[in-house]
Amino acid sequence: MNRISVNVDGTTYEDEVEPRLLLVQYLRDRLGLTGTTIGCDTANCGACTVDLDGLSVKSCSVLAVQADGGEVTTIEGLAQGTELHPLQRSFHEQHALQCGYCTPGMIMAARDLLRHNPDPRPEEIRHALRGNLCRCTGYQNIVQAVLAAAAELEAGRGAATSSEAALA
Amino acid sequence: MLAEGGEEAKVLAGGQSLLPMLRLRLARAELVVDVNRVPQLRGVWEEADSLVIGAMTTHHDVIHDELVRRHAPLLAAATETVGDPAVRHRGTLGGSLAHADPAGDLPPVVLVLNGELVAEGPRGRRTIPAAEFFVDCLTTALKPDELLVECRVPKLGEGWGFHYEKFRLSAQAPALVGVAVAVRRENGGIAEARVGLTNMGATPLRAATVEVALAGADATAEAVGRAAEAAAEGTSAMYDLSTSPEYRAHLARVLTRRAVLAAAGSE
Numbered sequence: 001m002n003r004i005s006v007n008v009d010g011t012t013y014e015d016e017v018e019p020r021l022l023l024v025q026y027l028r029d030r031l032g033l034t035g036t037t038i039g040c041d042t043a044n045c046g047a048c049t050v051d052l053d054g055l056s057v058k059s060c061s062v063l064a065v066q067a068d069g070g071e072v073t074t075i076e077g078l079a080q081g082t083e084l085h086p087l088q089r090s091f092h093e094q095h096a097l098q099c100g101y102c103t104p105g106m107i108m109a110a111r112d113l114l115r116h117n118p119d120p121r122p123e124e125i126r127h128a129l130r131g132n133l134c135r136c137t138g139y140q141n142i143v144q145a146v147l148a149a150a151a152e153l154e155a156g157r158g159a160a161t162s163s164e165a166a167l168a
Numbered sequence: 169m170l171a172e173g174g175e176e177a178k179v180l181a182g183g184q185s186l187l188p189m190l191r192l193r194l195a196r197a198e199l200v201v202d203v204n205r206v207p208q209l210r211g212v213w214e215e216a217d218s219l220v221i222g223a224m225t226t227h228h229d230v231i232h233d234e235l236v237r238r239h240a241p242l243l244a245a246a247t248e249t250v251g252d253p254a255v256r257h258r259g260t261l262g263g264s265l266a267h268a269d270p271a272g273d274l275p276p277v278v279l280v281l282n283g284e285l286v287a288e289g290p291r292g293r294r295t296i297p298a299a300e301f302f303v304d305c306l307t308t309a310l311k312p313d314e315l316l317v318e319c320r321v322p323k324l325g326e327g328w329g330f331h332y333e334k335f336r337l338s339a340q341a342p343a344l345v346g347v348a349v350a351v352r353r354e355n356g357g358i359a360e361a362r363v364g365l366t367n368m369g370a371t372p373l374r375a376a377t378v379e380v381a382l383a384g385a386d387a388t389a390e391a392v393g394r395a396a397e398a399a400a401e402g403t404s405a406m407y408d409l410s411t412s413p414e415y416r417a418h419l420a421r422v423l424t425r426r427a428v429l430a431a432a433g434s435e
Contacts, residue, residue: 046252060187
């Protein structure tokens with residue numbers, strides 16, 4: 001067994017884990033954070049996408065021991081209290097989910113995209129989500145939802161800038 | 169540690185191939201040695217006429233590295249086609265090369281750039297030319313107690329053009345066939361061409377007949393198309409459930425023509 005210390009969605013956990021335990025199993029089975037789903041568990045489908053130290057990763061292809069000392073953000077860490085993250089809200093409003101199984105991974109992958117490309121074109125969104133499968137094949141609305149969230153985040157930044165300007 | 173583990177030990181680099189293979193029981197390991205926390209294995213730097221890329225440099229970092237983009241743009245371009253963003257955040261250049269998957273995009277690139285692989289082990293450090301590194305399907309010249317530490321590629325300067333052309337059956341499928349091309353142009357024609365093939369044999373291959381035919385050829389669709397007809401010569405695409413060897417040979421010819429024209433800037 002190995003001792004790990006890992007921060008997940010703002011809470012630090014200390015645990016003893018088997019070296020072979022996958023990060024996704026740790027999140028779901030140990031911490032009970034079942035918002036992160038397991039699809040293929042072989043790095044294909046992207047359902048288990050989370051953030052590890054500021055970059056999206058497929059948590060089925062990272063060992064829990066590799067997250068030792070790290071910072072993990074899951075889909076469950078995005079909302080501020082009852083206030084949904086703009087991507088969560090736009091997936092809801094744009095009907096970007098059918099069965100919803102791929103949604104946590106889709107949102108985490110889309111969030112990764114918007115962090116370094118706040119104003120993506122539809123084809124850039126499709127490229128960024130290449131590693132995330134939706135077996136309901138609802139890709140059109142997923143792309144729409146990411147575009148809508150990008151616009152909302154952009155407007156939010158604009159508003160913040162202008163209110164700062166007004167204050168100054 | 170690798171020496172103690174012998175044949176039963178595996179190096180864990182980015183884990184984007186090894187961990188799924190262990191999950192699928194396609195690979196077994198008594199000992200897994202994680203080299204992710206060895207900072208000396210990461211990064212890109214220059215040494216005289218060479219670019220040195222630490223084996224544990226991630227695909228993501230390779231793509232965004234200014235030195236790679238300037239001196240080895242073919243490597244950056246091919247790396248952009250590997251996996252998906254999350255896989256590229258973890259996966260590494262050295263891991264891909266040491267894995268030596270016939271469908272891997274990066275082995276033919278290093279082959280075409282006349283790269284060298286640096287290995288370290290209990291007997292010291294040695295440099296292996298790319299042409300000798302890839303021995304067979306999933307097999308390299310690395311000894312069980314050796315670790316791949318660096319990939320070195322000569323800088324290719326003015327006059328060179330590059331392209332990586334890849335064909336896959338779906339968004340997530342690996343390359344069915346890929347073609348990595350470096351072309352030196354002179355007086356409007358092609359002075360020198362290097363053509364590497366992905367997934368046309370157990371190891372990455374150079375399309376030698378095409379390279380000879382392109383030396384001194386015009387950079388026109390007709391001349392390049394004629395040379396590309398020999399792209400599948402001497403290849404031995406491995407058996408595949410979904411495609412015939414004839415289809416892959418056809419793809420090799422078509423993709424070689426496209427890649428050479430794109431590299432020569434006459435698309």
